[in-house]
Amino acid sequence: xxxxxxxxxxxxxxxxxxxxxxxxxxxxxxxxxxxxxxxxxxxxxxxxxxxxxxxxxxxxxxxxxxxxxxxxxxxxxxxxxxxxxxxxxxxxxxxxxxxxxxxxxxxxxxxxxxxxxxxxxxxxxxxxxxxxxxxxxxxxxxxxxxxxxxxxxxxxxxxxxxxxxxxxxxxxxxxxxxxxxxxxxxxxxxxxxxxxxxxxxxxxxxxxxxxxxxxxxxxxxxxxxxxxxxxxxxxxxxxxxxxxxxxxxxxxxxxxxxxxxxxxxxxxxxxxxxxxxxxxxxxxxxxxxxxxxxxxxxxxxxxxxxxxxxxxxxxxxxxxxxxxxxxx
Numbered sequence: 001x002x003x004x005x006x007x008x009x010x011x012x013x014x015x016x017x018x019x020x021x022x023x024x025x026x027x028x029x030x031x032x033x034x035x036x037x038x039x040x041x042x043x044x045x046x047x048x049x050x051x052x053x054x055x056x057x058x059x060x061x062x063x064x065x066x067x068x069x070x071x072x073x074x075x076x077x078x079x080x081x082x083x084x085x086x087x088x089x090x091x092x093x094x095x096x097x098x099x100x101x102x103x104x105x106x107x108x109x110x111x112x113x114x115x116x117x118x119x120x121x122x123x124x125x126x127x128x129x130x131x132x133x134x135x136x137x138x139x140x141x142x143x144x145x146x147x148x149x150x151x152x153x154x155x156x157x158x159x160x161x162x163x164x165x166x167x168x169x170x171x172x173x174x175x176x177x178x179x180x181x182x183x184x185x186x187x188x189x190x191x192x193x194x195x196x197x198x199x200x201x202x203x204x205x206x207x208x209x210x211x212x213x214x215x216x217x218x219x220x221x222x223x224x225x226x227x228x229x230x231x232x233x234x235x236x237x238x239x240x241x242x243x244x245x246x247x248x249x250x251x252x253x254x255x256x257x258x259x260x261x262x263x264x265x266x267x268x269x270x271x272x273x274x275x276x277x278x279x280x281x282x283x284x285x286x287x288x289x290x291x292x293x294x295x296x297x298x299x300x301x302x303x304x305x306x307x308x309x310x311x312x313x314x315x316x317x318x319x320x321x322x323x324x325x326x327x328x
Contacts, residue, residue, distance in 0.1 A: 044102040047092070051113040053078040056156075058085075058113060060099065070099055081117035082154040086110050118161060120153040120183050122146055125163075125195060129179060132165045133199060142174060143229065146197040153193065155185035174201035174230070201230040205258060206241045213252040217267050218244050226256060236260045266298035269321050276305060278316060280326045291316075291324070 045064040053062050058078050061071030075095065079085040087095075092105040126144050133142045155161045162184040170177035177199050184190040204225045212218055223241050237258045238244060247264040270276055270293045280287040290308045297303035297318040305316045305324055316324035 046103060047105075047111055051111055052116055053113060054116050054156075060095075063087075063095070063111065063113070064101070064103075073099075079113065079115045080154075081115050081156045082119065083115060085113045087113065115156070117154050117156060120155065120161065120163065122150040125150060125181055125193075126197075128163050128165060128181065129177070129195065129197070129199070132168060132179070133170075136168075140174075140230075141202045141227070143200040143202055144197060145200075146195060148194065148196040150195065151193060153183050153191050155183060155189070155191070161185050170199055174199050202227050203230045203233055203239065205233060205237060205239060206244055207256050207258065208253055210255050211252055212249055214249050215267070217246060217248050218264075220245055226258075233258065234260070236262075266300075268296045269299055269318050270297040270303065270324070272296050274322050275308075276316075276322045276324050278305060278307065278314075278324055278326050279319070293324075297324075 045066045045068075047063060048065050051058075051063055056078050057074045058076045059071065060073045060075055061067055063075070064071075087110065089105045089107065089109050092109065092111060095101075096103055096105070126146055129146075130142060130144045133144070164182045164184070166180045166182065168177065168179040175198065176196070178194065178196045180192055180194055182190055182192045204227050206223050207226045208218070208222055209224045210222070212222060220241065223244060237260055243261070244259065244264070246267075248267040249263060250265050251263075253259060253263060272293055272295050274293045276291050276293050278289045278291045280289075291305040291314075292308060294304040294306055294313065299318055299320075301318050302315050303318060303324070304313050305326075306313050314326060316326045319325045
């Protein structure tokens with residue numbers, strides 16, 4: 001019996017020891033986390049991973065974070081917009097020493113300083129000319145190309161600068177142009193550049209989405225639009241969808257083909273041998289009779305029709321699908 005009691009006692013002690021070690025581990029982890037947080041809260045000034053200067057001067061606060069004072073102290077002029085300046089280890093040491101910062105650079109450490117900037121390239125200026133043309137002519141669009149050398153214009157800050165166009169010169173129908181472009185930055189400074197190029201007037205032309213053969217009537221669902229330089233399109237090419245709708249090709253037209261009036265004809269509303277309704281109107285009188293078409297006919301065309309009742313041939317004007325109007 002005494003042996004059994006000792007075994008129970010050892011087991012209880014072992015469990016208590018495990019519990020105590022577990023609690024101690026939790027306390028140690030909590031203490032480590034608290035110490036890390038405290039260390040971060042009291043961390044001294046450190047150089048920034050990326051130094052990006054907005055103004056014309058480099059300030060101490062641009063280079064270091066966690067400063068208690070002197071953040072606005074001017075250290076040096078900033079590099080030009082878009083350019084980069086590198087401070088080496090001796091320079092960083094002198095700055096840290098001068099301001100009594102509790103930090104020193106490692107051997108060979110450098111910091112790159114960059115000035116915020118926006119770049120105005122040739123593509124941006126091309127879009128500006130295109131927008132300017134839209135204000136002059138709201139019905140046509142233009143394809144703009146630049147022939148003159150355009151310098152890369154860099155202005156301070158990432159804010160989009162103000163760009164204006166003056167002394168714009170171009171033939172009314174499009175062609176060679178010249179203009180003076182002024183790029184103004186937020187700080188009031190501006191740059192000007194003279195641009196020359198070509199503005200091609202573009203036109204929107206209705207074309208077929210798919211091949212359409214003779215006898216098929218073109219409707220709005222068959223049409224899409226192609227944009228081409230105006231000087232590449234013949235004068236007789238159809239420019240409106242209304243001139244296509246309701247017509248039929250004289251011969252099969254392929255998708256994307258520019259269409260002229262000579263490519264189209266009115267569809268036959270009546271073909272030879274069709275039974276047709278003959279309508280006679282005179283004052284308040286309205287008479288109808290059946291007839292047989294002796295020839296094909298499109299809308300508005302006068303064709304010969306044989307009256308079924310009298311077997312007499314008369315002339316009648318095509319007014320609809322298998323319908324003619326008799327005027328005599």
